Amino acid sequence: MKISAEERFWHKVNRDGPSECWTWMGSTSGKNYKNGNGYGVFWDGKKIRKATHVAWELEYKQEFPIDKMACHHCDNPICVRPSHIYVGDGFTNAQDRLRRGRHEHANKTHCLRGHPFSGDNLVVQGTRRRCRICLRIRDANHTKRMNEKGYWKSGQSKGWRLRKDMQ
Numbered sequence: 001m002k003i004s005a006e007e008r009f010w011h012k013v014n015r016d017g018p019s020e021c022w023t024w025m026g027s028t029s030g031k032n033y034k035n036g037n038g039y040g041v042f043w044d045g046k047k048i049r050k051a052t053h054v055a056w057e058l059e060y061k062q063e064f065p066i067d068k069m070a071c072h073h074c075d076n077p078i079c080v081r082p083s084h085i086y087v088g089d090g091f092t093n094a095q096d097r098l099r100r101g102r103h104e105h106a107n108k109t110h111c112l113r114g115h116p117f118s119g120d121n122l123v124v125q126g127t128r129r130r131c132r133i134c135l136r137i138r139d140a141n142h143t144k145r146m147n148e149k150g151y152w153k154s155g156q157s158k159g160w161r162l163r164k165d166m167q
């Protein structure tokens with residue numbers, strides 16, 4: 001008995017992984033995309049399609065809009081769980097990502113070690129928020145390691161120099 005394209009499709013999906021996402025186990029394309037795994041592709045018997053589009057079509061029983069793209073609520077390109085996929089255009093997707101990114105950053109009031117992200121302690125580098133105390137600790141640790149190896153540098157200079165007695 002010949003199995004349907006739909007059956008073939010779901011055979012390539014792992015729904016029992018550790019996350020809520022359904023992982024595409026079939027072929028992928030676009031290796032450089034994001035996490036290096038690319039997006040899933042599926043041969044539907046006539047042509048190669050994006051796995052996310054096929055998953056969406058199987059769930060909602062309609063054709064995926066030709067001028068739109070499949071976006072992920074979960075931000076996981078390899079996920080084909082229909083409830084994680086929504087129809088968007090490139091602009092919506094970028095906006096969504098930006099909004100979420102901003103939201104996440106805005107929610108952080110303390111660094112990983114619990115120093116407050118406020119006042120003088122907050123250092124903004126591009127879109128990242130850094131903790132001044134942690135940056136100082138990191139610098140001090142680096143200086144200590146370099147000193148132990150026999151290197152020194154004066155406050156203003158950028159380069160490390162090997163101590164005379166170590167040369």
Ligand SMILES: [Zn+2]
Pocket residue numbers: 020021022072074075076079080081084
């Ligand atoms: Zn997902």
Ligand SMILES: [Zn+2]
Pocket residue numbers: 111112113114115131132133134135
């Ligand atoms: Zn910190």
